[in-house]
Amino acid sequence: MTEVQQKQIFESWLETHKGILFKVVRSYCEQEEDREDLFQEIAVNVWKSVSNFRNDCAVSTWVYRIALNQALKWKLKKSRDQNKADNGEVVRILQPAEEKPDQRLEWLYGQIQQLDEIDRSLCLLLLDGFSYKEIASIVGISENYVGVKINRIKKHLTEQSKKMLNNGI
Amino acid sequence: MEFDEMKKIWDEQSQKALYALDEEALHNRVIQRKNKAAAVAGRSEQLMMGSLVFCTLVILGASLIKSDFQLFPSLLAVITMVLAGVIYLRRQQRLNHQNTFDKSILGDMNAAIAHADFQVRLSAMGKWIYLVVALLSIASVVDEWAEWYKGALLLLFFVAGYFGARWEHKTFYVSQKQKLEHMREKLISLKDGASV
Numbered sequence: 001m002t003e004v005q006q007k008q009i010f011e012s013w014l015e016t017h018k019g020i021l022f023k024v025v026r027s028y029c030e031q032e033e034d035r036e037d038l039f040q041e042i043a044v045n046v047w048k049s050v051s052n053f054r055n056d057c058a059v060s061t062w063v064y065r066i067a068l069n070q071a072l073k074w075k076l077k078k079s080r081d082q083n084k085a086d087n088g089e090v091v092r093i094l095q096p097a098e099e100k101p102d103q104r105l106e107w108l109y110g111q112i113q114q115l116d117e118i119d120r121s122l123c124l125l126l127l128d129g130f131s132y133k134e135i136a137s138i139v140g141i142s143e144n145y146v147g148v149k150i151n152r153i154k155k156h157l158t159e160q161s162k163k164m165l166n167n168g169i
Numbered sequence: 170m171e172f173d174e175m176k177k178i179w180d181e182q183s184q185k186a187l188y189a190l191d192e193e194a195l196h197n198r199v200i201q202r203k204n205k206a207a208a209v210a211g212r213s214e215q216l217m218m219g220s221l222v223f224c225t226l227v228i229l230g231a232s233l234i235k236s237d238f239q240l241f242p243s244l245l246a247v248i249t250m251v252l253a254g255v256i257y258l259r260r261q262q263r264l265n266h267q268n269t270f271d272k273s274i275l276g277d278m279n280a281a282i283a284h285a286d287f288q289v290r291l292s293a294m295g296k297w298i299y300l301v302v303a304l305l306s307i308a309s310v311v312d313e314w315a316e317w318y319k320g321a322l323l324l325l326f327f328v329a330g331y332f333g334a335r336w337e338h339k340t341f342y343v344s345q346k347q348k349l350e351h352m353r354e355k356l357i358s359l360k361d362g363a364s365v
Contacts, residue, residue, distance in 0.1 A: 019182070040355040047354070104170070104178050127179040154172045161170035 006050045013046060017063045020128070021046075024067040027112045027120055028075060042070045057137070061130070065138045068121045075117065111160055115153065122146065123153050199277045199356070202349060206284035207267070209345070213291055214260045217298075221253035224302070245305040252298050256291070263287050278353045285346035292338045299334060303327035 014021075021042050029035040045066050053062055112123050118139065125135045132150070136143040228246040232238060263284070270280040306327070311320035 023182075044351075044354050047357070102178060102181070104175075105182055108175055108178060127176055129176075157175060158170070158172060161175070165170070 001051050006047070009050050009053075010047050013050070013059055013063060014043070017060055020060065020063050020067055023124055023128070024064075024071050026109055027124055028071040030113060034078065038071060038074050041074055042067045045070050057134075060128075061134055061138060064125060064128070064130070068124070068138065072117055072121075107161075107164060108157075111157055115156075119149060119153055122149055123157075126150055126153070195356070196274045196277070199274050199281065199352075202352065203277050203281035203284065206281045206288070206345070206349065210263065210284045210288045210291070211260075213288060214256055217291070217295060218253045218256050218260075221249040221256070221298075225250045225253070239309065241305050241309040245302065245309065248301055248305065252301075259287075259291070274356065275353075278349070278356055282346065282349045282353060285342070285349050289338075289342045289346050292334075292342045296331070296334060296338070299327070299331060303331075 021039055024042065025035045025039045029038050046063060049062070049066055053059070112120055115123055118141075121139050122135060125138060130138070132143050132146045135150075136146045139146070141149075225246045228242045228249075232242060232246075266283060267280055270276040270283070303324075307320045307323050310323055311317060
């Protein structure tokens with residue numbers, strides 16, 4: 001594959017599946033600067049992965065797999081490097097769109113961020129309409145276990161939303 | 170709120186632009202990196218040239234004061250002066266080359282990488298300079314085999330210095346270049362996704 005072909009494929013993937021990147025980034029990072037770093041890491045890895053894609057799964061599944069793997073690695077690295085922050089890079093490159101955010105969506109992201117890392121991945125994939133089989137393949141756990149965990153996540157989120165409504169938010 | 174409703178809210182976000190790329194901030198960051206790489210390369214060149222010229226002057230001064238011509242120190246003086254000249258010429262090449270990059274973000278990024286690459290090559294060349302200086306210095310010190318311990322001490326000093334220089338080469342210069350190359354990859358991917 002030539003570099004031009006790789007670039008074309010990457011651009012088309014990014015255009016179609018950029019939403020996946022943003023959702024993963026937002027679910028795994030609370031800070032804006034962290035989101036930007038993780039976004040870049042994922043984008044680089046998606047770029048590198050283009051030549052390895054063999055059409056044995058949907059592109060969205062492939063991109064999700066890379067994004068989630070990278071997010072998990074990034075979290076691990078971040079916790080190791082917690083004390084080595086580079087203060088020289090405080091200028092933000094990715095600016096949130098100016099449109100007023102949906103408060104219910106903000107709440108949902110907040111809830112996802114509080115889940116443990118596996119549940120977070122499951123929740124993202126579920127919300128994006130992946131089947132249990134696809135989720136099991138991406139996350140690397142059995143389909144039955146996916147089912148059990150997803151039921152718990154749904155129950156947890158529903159309970160949290162009731163609490164939120166009871167508190168008048 | 171039931172889960173289906175959460176899913177609807179979730180799906181709505183996909184239709185909106187979530188982020189915009191701040192090109193100016195991105196460019197400023199790249200320029201900062203470029204300036205830093207150029208400053209590091211410039212300081213290294215000045216330090217190496219200064220050390221080599223100083224070394225030449227000390228050797229020549231000592232020979233003149235003692236009025237004692239010796240082969241190895243004189244050879245060392247000539248070599249250090251030539252090496253200082255080589256570094257000066259390469260510095261000029263680097264400074265001229267930096268004007269050939271365009272003023273785009275990617276052009277500045279490539280300029281930063283070129284400075285870092287130069288620094289890596291300078292540092293690698295420094296190891297060979299070090300070897301020549303070490304050999305000639307040891308040869309200058311040991312006039313007779315009875316004085317082998319002087320040579321051994323100097324050798325020990327140079328070996329320690331060599332490992333220090335190798336550590337510096339890998340830790341600072343090679344890793345800095347790799348960081349910049351990684352940043353260029355990120356930059357390309359970020360620019361490709363600029364219309365997010």
